[in-house]
């Protein structure tokens with residue numbers, strides 16, 4: 216059997232693509248190796264790249280430098296450069312890394328088996344089409360664990376001025392409900408205990424098709440959640456990522472009424488300043504975001520709301536940055552992903568060089584944002600001390616001589632519980648005995 220090693224950088228969407236690629240390679244007779252010790256460890260080396268920030272892009276190229284050296288000693292070794300940087304850079308990849316055999320963008324993933332056969336026959340190929348190649352029915356090779364990710368939308372139409380996604384992942388497409396439902400059933404049959412519906416903007420699932428009258432307006436995200444909720448068995452359902460302005464009352468009510476759908480919303484705010492949000496081309500202002508968060512909190516008991524923020528967007532003033540800090544505090548966001556602004560080619564914000572802030576200012580703002588984030592997380596965790604919570608165990612490890620079960624509550628809090636038996640994949644009830652910044656401590660009851 217031929218061996219393949221694949222390294223995945225970036226977001227869950229890329230991890231999901233890797234599962235797809237591994238499924239196709241399985242069909243082609245490749246076996247995955249998880250460790251790359253030397254040039255003989257695998258016959259095919261793949262890097263699935265991310266271009267969300269300059270740092271991730273640089274990492275992709277630096278990772279494959281060593282592979283190029285190996286190929287000099289072993290010319291039959293095949294190297295694939297795929298994902299968002301491949302979609303964006305196309306033939307430029309060959310200039311920077313001439314030893315690569317296949318450059319495959321995100322739109323060509325469905326023709327991967329044919330492309331592999333061609334590079335096996337000695338071709339060098341660039342496949343980064345503007346429009347996506349139609350989906351084919353290949354089984355996925357899911358990463359082991361308790362959670363199965365199921366992509367429901369791909370791409371994005373929002374064109375936030377800082378974001379590369381609409382250029383690397385293309386316009387928004389919704390996958391057909393029958394395929395999603397089939398994948399969910401298969402995942403549950405394989406023993407997964409959690410299904411997470413995934414997309415850049417899951418709330419707009421089928422929105423385009425509905426507005427064109429191509430399908431009935433009931434086939435939306437809430438429909439998928441209700442459908443999955445009706446399946447037998449003990450499992451949980453999650454969804455991510457939500458776009459603030461697209462969260463509907465129907466969706467919130469569905470979370471409340473479906474017992475398997477977890478009390479967790481990831482609602483990226485990006486900035487607390489309405490003026491900055493306008494420059495970011497986000498379709499909401501501070502007040503609208505506040506109303507959405509308030510509504511979700513009022514309706515969904517014990518809900519965890521997480522967010523994303525950018526520090527140092529071009530032209531952001533100190534006052535506007537302080538509005539971000541106050542938003543994080545005021546809306547009691549339970550956790551936020553934070554990043555300093557990084558200009559991305561093709562995007563509108565990257566062309567406003569005259570408004571770029573210095574690295575020093577961005578670093579300082581990011582540190583203050585992270586400090587506020589820590590305070591929010593701790594305060595959020597402390598609320599649960601003394602409560603009994605259901606935890607789905609996903610790790611059993613030995614830490615400093617003590618056996619520990621690690622898992623997540625329905626509202627996505629991480630809980631560490633000392634226990635000597637491996638209960639991975641099981642639901643346990645714990646009493647929360649302590650709260651740290653990033654996790655809760657519990658005792659099994």
Ligand code: SF4
Pocket residue numbers: 371372373374375378379380381415416458
């Ligand atoms: S909603 Fe905005 S930030 Fe999110 S993927 Fe789309 S363009 Fe990027």
